[in-house]
Amino acid sequence: MSSTTYAADRTALLIVDPYNDFMSEGGKLYNAIKETADASGLYDNLRKIIPTVRAAGIQVVIVPHHRSHQHGDDYAGWRHVNMFQARNAPLKAFEAGTWGGEFNPEFGPQPGDIVAKEHWAQNGFANTDLDMQLKQRGIQKIIMVGLIANSCIEATARYGMELGYHVTLVPDATAAFSPAGMEAAAQNAPMFAHAIVSTAELLAQLPPAKTAAVF
Template sequence: MSTTDLSKTAILLIDPYNDFLHPTGKLYPLLAESIRDSNTITHMQDLLTAARAHKIPVFYGLHQPSRAGNFAGWKHMMAVHKSQQENYAFEEGGFGGTIFEGMEPDLGNGDVVVSKHWSSSSFQNTDLNYQLRQREITKVVLAGLTTNHCVEASARYAYDLGYETTLLSDATAGFSTQLKDAATELVWPLFASRVMTTDEFIATLGEPSEK
C-alpha cells in the first residue's frame, strides 16, 4: 500500500532540456561527470515511469528559452542571464531547447507545463504556485537540473510556501560531482522534508492502482 498521499502529490521536474542532458547539448560537458556518477538520466526516467504508473502529475519547470531580443534593454542582468546570452542555451525551436527524448509531458497523465522562469526558481514570476493550488497539491517531489541552482532554488521556494518538499538525490546533477554531493548531502537536509534516492521514493508508492 502507498505510504504517500498521491492525491496531494506532484512531481516537479526542472529543466530536462537537451542542452543539459544530451551528449551533444551545449551545457552537457559541464554536467557529464555528475550525470555519470549519479546515473541521473536513468533515475529521472524511472521517476517518470513511476509517476505515470501511479497517475502522479508532473509539473514542468522550464527555463526561458533563448530567442532573439531576449535581453534587449535589460539593465540588471545576472550571471545566469549573461551565460545564457553568451551560449544561446535552450534555443527556442532548436534541439537544445527541446525536452530530452522520453521525458516529454503526458497530458493524459495530468502533466502541466507552467510558465517559464527567468532565473533559478520555477516559482519566481511564474504560475507554478497558482497551478499547484488549483489542484490542491500540497506535496512536491523535485528532480532535474541543476542540483544547487534551479532545483535547490525551487525547493527552497516550495518550502517557504508551505509545501511538503521531497528532493531526489540521484535524479539530479550539478556542474561537478563535488557540487552535487555538497548540495544533496549537506544543504538539502537543512530545509527539505525528505531527501531520498529515486528508488527509495518509488518504494513508498506501493503497487500501482489498476484504474
C-alpha cells in the same frame, strides 16, 4: 530513510528543465553535466521514477527555464544581469525554435502533464504559474528531480518550502555542473527539505500503480 508516504491526489513530481540541451547527447550543456549525471545515475533513475509516478496517478509537472531567443539579447535593458546569466548569454542554451530548446522526448511532458510557465533564472515559482497550478489541484507535497541540483532544484525547493509545500529531494535523480555543485546542494538540502531520499527509497514509498477499471 523517511517514512513519508505520497498520496497520489496530493503529490506532484516536478521535473526541472528536461530540455535536449541538458538531457540529450549533442545538447549544448550535455557534456557540462555528464560527469555528475553519470555519477548520480540521473538518467537511469529518472527512467525508474517517472513511469512509476505516472502509473501511480501522481501529477507530473514540467518546470522549464526561459528559452533564449536567436535574435537580440534576452537581457537587453536589464539593470541587474547576474554573473551566471552574463556568462551564459552567448551560449543561448534552450534556444526557442531549435532542437536544444525542445523537451527531451523521454523525460519531457506527456499527455496529462502540466507545463508551468518558464522561469527566468532559477526559482520555478518566481513570476510563473507553478504555485497556482499546484494549489488548484490540491497538491501538498512536491518531489524534485532534474537540473541543476544547486541552482534551479534548490531555488525552487527552497521557495516551495516557504510557500508551505512538503519538499522531497532525490539527489540521485539530479546533476550539476561539477562535483562541488552536487556537494553544495547536499550541504544545503537539510535547511529546507522535509525528506531527502534515494530513488530506491522513493519508489518504495509511492502508491501502487492504478489498475484499469473492468466493465
